[in-house]
Amino acid sequence: MKLVCIGSGNVATHLSLAFKAMGADILQVWSRDVKRAGILAALTGSRATSNWSEIDRNADCYLIAVKDDAIASVAAELKEVRGIVIHTSGTTPLSILQGSGSGCGVLYPLQTFSASKAVEITKVPFCVEANSPHNLELVTALASLISPNVYPVDSAQRKILHLSAVFACNFTNHLYAIGQQLLEANGLNFDMLRPLIQETALKVQSSKPSEVQTGPAVRHDEQTLKAHKQLLEGSAEWSQIYEILSNSIKKAHP
Amino acid sequence: MKLVCIGSGNVATHLSLAFKAMGADILQVWSRDVKRAGILAALTGSRATSNWSEIDRNADCYLIAVKDDAIASVAAELKEVRGIVIHTSGTTPLSILQGSGSGCGVLYPLQTFSASKAVEITKVPFCVEANSPHNLELVTALASLISPNVYPVDSAQRKILHLSAVFACNFTNHLYAIGQQLLEANGLNFDMLRPLIQETALKVQSSKPSEVQTGPAVRHDEQTLKAHKQLLEGSAEWSQIYEILSNSIKKAHP
Structure with a gap:
């Protein structure tokens, strides 16, 4: 599983480290702040960028973990990628990702993440949603890599x-x-x-x-x-x- | 340490079982409801009563664990006893016990007790207060039997x-x-x-x-x-x- 991580905050850090630990290949970390991208890239053995033109278009998944009000503009930069584009927000509907990537999904961890405290990721419930049954299988498989507690949940729920x-x-x-x-x-x-x-x-x-x-x-x-x-x-x-x-x-x- | 337990609810049960486990001698359990007194008396190897005239006057401590609004009337029944009279309430001032026993004190466990769930009593903070330095030593010693976290706290605090x-x-x-x-x-x-x-x-x-x-x-x-x-x-x-x-x-x- 090849992943590009969009974001470098607490959620991006906890999730990408968990995916890395389970054998996923983190290709890149994108952040507006290239220094913060660099820190997470170093931790996950990947490359850092703040430049959209440098984004690898051939990853399997693009995991968006940025502030809610930045998701739409980030998704707009991911129109041309080949993989599935996934956000991690509790309140943002799936539809905000329509037209990005080869499909879209949601992987929402129902947990509070702090920079200073490790979280037992296998205990975190992950709520998943996608734009097709096939993509739901993919997002479910991704979440199942790091937690046995994966629940299909629609945008309203x-x-x-x-x-x-x-x-x-x-x-x-x-x-x-x-x-x-x-x-x-x-x-x-x-x-x-x-x-x-x-x-x-x-x-x-x-x-x-x-x-x-x-x-x-x-x-x-x-x-x-x-x-x-x-x-x-x-x-x-x-x-x-x-x-x-x-x-x-x-x-x-x- | 010879104890009489006044009350048979969650606090009375958790505390008297903890004192019993640490070697205190529970002489009696008093409760308005003699059946409930009987259950706790059986658990602590003591005698049950709902009759004030039967209260043993020679215990070291009379531990009151009843509803706040019943403390005054219960304390009035303990004027003639030889030991120290102690309540376990968070809001009730020490002064409500004045004139009872040979002195008075407070032993307030800052914890929520349920009938159905065991509490690790050694982690519970106990707030202690008494009407004299000597009695404060006694109440502190009593609380220290079951928890290392004992804090002198006045009625206002x-x-x-x-x-x-x-x-x-x-x-x-x-x-x-x-x-x-x-x-x-x-x-x-x-x-x-x-x-x-x-x-x-x-x-x-x-x-x-x-x-x-x-x-x-x-x-x-x-x-x-x-x-x-x-x-x-x-x-x-x-x-x-x-x-x-x-x-x-x-x-x-x-």
């Missing part, structure tokens, strides 16, 4: 997955950050909260979150809810978040 | 800890539940979201949450934020949660 991931990952991380700030403002160490955060996430690995809800809101413990609102009087923003989420929990658990 | 735990645990679990419902309503399996949830919690074990925030809001990706709001048009509640948390993330990462 993928948007829902991305949205649910925002709730379960981006918003939860922000709530961790609010916890961190509450502690630090009161001379307490965020270390104290870390085991609780981990246990909360581990608990829903074998249970449904709606069935293991704890806290004052699910108990309709108005006295504690009131005391917490008083502690938050200094921040209209956090107070509002507290109220809305508590009311939503109470509504879900009447 | 403990309230903040409990509040931050609501944000980082109860609210995040509710956001998991919203993700679960979004998926299920669209024919998708919650399994797909589980690895992301775990990774999000694991990431902040070594990083500060504010430093590893991801998602459309932190990138100020207005196009995706707008698309997500459209997907949520059917639910005023989730739409409001999405907007408030996204705005809070944008404000924290300008």
Whole structure:
């Protein structure tokens, strides 16, 4: 499998290293920033470029891992290639790739990638989609190289997955950050909260979150809810978040 | 160490089993519900009672693990005992125990306990407080029996800890539940979201949450934020949660 990687960020890096480790041949890394392309090219034993005219036209797959709003312009540069053009975005429809390459597909990893932290790629669910059954087989085979968890998901479902991931990952991380700030403002160490955060996430690995809800809101413990609102009087923003989420929990658990 | 356990719920069960395992002598379990007291008494090799007149007055510690609003009435029944009376609540001040036993303290485990899931008790942070340095030593020694993570925390700080735990645990679990419902309503399996949830919690074990925030809001990706709001048009509640948390993330990462 010959791959060209378009992009040099966290997703491009994690995916191309995983493909490389499974024996794929990374031909090139393209990035607007040729220095960053150079770093990933060195890591994957490939060539770096920021010049579209230098793109190898004979790869099997062109993996686009750039910001969502750059996908259309990148795809437009890949009209003439022989392989299949694949993006990795949660929200972007497959149709944005129409007319590029010999076909198009999506390979969306439902995971959060950081520069500093290794991810166990075999545990990552990959959502795949393509413009034909044959190309879906190809994208599925590509994803299966690095993870056993490959799911065919259409563009509409993928948007829902991305949205649910925002709730379960981006918003939860922000709530961790609010916890961190509450502690630090009161001379307490965020270390104290870390085991609780981990246990909360581990608990829903074998249970449904709606069935293991704890806290004052699910108990309709108005006295504690009131005391917490008083502690938050200094921040209209956090107070509002507290109220809305508590009311939503109470509504879900009447 | 001779203990009497007041309560028979999740916290009472996890703590008394941990103390028993570390060699403490559980004399009695008191519960309003004598059947539940009987189950925990059988597990800890102790006697069950729902009758205050039968309480052993010569234990070293009386550990209260009942609902917050029942602590005062329970403490009133423990005026005449010889040992120290300790509650395990995050929000209740130490002062509610004044006049009970030969002294009073708090031993608050900063963790979420479920009936169905074992907790690695040695990883749980215990917040301790007492009415005198001598009693603080005693409560610290008691907590240290089962966990190396024991922190002296006063009543005001403990309230903040409990509040931050609501944000980082109860609210995040509710956001998991919203993700679960979004998926299920669209024919998708919650399994797909589980690895992301775990990774999000694991990431902040070594990083500060504010430093590893991801998602459309932190990138100020207005196009995706707008698309997500459209997907949520059917639910005023989730739409409001999405907007408030996204705005809070944008404000924290300008």
